[in-house]
Amino acid sequence: MDNTNRMVLEFESRSQNESFARTVVAAFAATMDPTLEELADIKTAVSEAVTNCIIHGYPDKIGIITMRCSISGDEITVEVEDNGVGIEDINKAMEPLYTTRPDLERSGMGFSFMEAFMDELEVESVVGEGTLVRMRKRIGKEAIKGYTQHTG
Amino acid sequence: MQDSKRYYKPDVRTGKEGTSYEIYQRCLIIRLNDELDHHNAVKIREQSDKLIDRNHIKYIIFDFSGTDFMDSAGIGVIMGRYKKLVFIGGKIAVANVSSAIDRILRLSGLYKIIEKYDTVEAALQSFI
Numbered sequence: 001m002d003n004t005n006r007m008v009l010e011f012e013s014r015s016q017n018e019s020f021a022r023t024v025v026a027a028f029a030a031t032m033d034p035t036l037e038e039l040a041d042i043k044t045a046v047s048e049a050v051t052n053c054i055i056h057g058y059p060d061k062i063g064i065i066t067m068r069c070s071i072s073g074d075e076i077t078v079e080v081e082d083n084g085v086g087i088e089d090i091n092k093a094m095e096p097l098y099t100t101r102p103d104l105e106r107s108g109m110g111f112s113f114m115e116a117f118m119d120e121l122e123v124e125s126v127v128g129e130g131t132l133v134r135m136r137k138r139i140g141k142e143a144i145k146g147y148t149q150h151t152g
Numbered sequence: 153m154q155d156s157k158r159y160y161k162p163d164v165r166t167g168k169e170g171t172s173y174e175i176y177q178r179c180l181i182i183r184l185n186d187e188l189d190h191h192n193a194v195k196i197r198e199q200s201d202k203l204i205d206r207n208h209i210k211y212i213i214f215d216f217s218g219t220d221f222m223d224s225a226g227i228g229v230i231m232g233r234y235k236k237l238v239f240i241g242g243k244i245a246v247a248n249v250s251s252a253i254d255r256i257l258r259l260s261g262l263y264k265i266i267e268k269y270d271t272v273e274a275a276l277q278s279f280i
Binding site for chain 1: 187189190191193194197220221223224225227228229231232251252255256259260
């Protein structure tokens, strides 16, 4: 397939960048002709990953979040990385409803949503060095297309 | 404008984020006009809690007609308000939910504790 593309985006861990990041990925993925539902899936997953960096990766400071996206054929890969505090127990962090920040009304659904809305999810983390979330999704699995054109 | 002092400050105020609030008896209608992510959730939480406490709110209706995006932060907002109201026998409803947001609500299991209506009016009728 000659449909390959990649991009890298660096931004500060400010909460207004959550919508910025997911909008960028949605625009980047648009060339793959995704359905509205597929776009919503990607946006939600990216939003969760970026929010995690902001809340958990850099709890007390503004740091840099790096987002790398690539398209290969009908598959999009999104990496979201911070150089923050890292995760001690990844399995525990990924448990549904587990959260270290109930004070912020975090629901503990972040990783569950990433898993549910993307096809693959990998998490790499080193305490004190940072966390990398890698997600993959195949576009075009659903047969019915064209809704995107209809609603813009 | 000196005359402006005569007017009451309305209970119903528009938040900075574009989300607006209406109160009908003991029901708070939260009209979400922005994407319900962590960034906006912080403001919506603060604003709605102020209104809940000051107006003895028992019911909340989240009107999603103005937004098409919500992530787990939205789940946190709804859950948090539910916890506030459940002790006084209150209820929470959502209305005008898009298919994307409906999936998030279903996946989170929130429909076990909140009710979904097609319109705000339908939700109001069931509460009042």
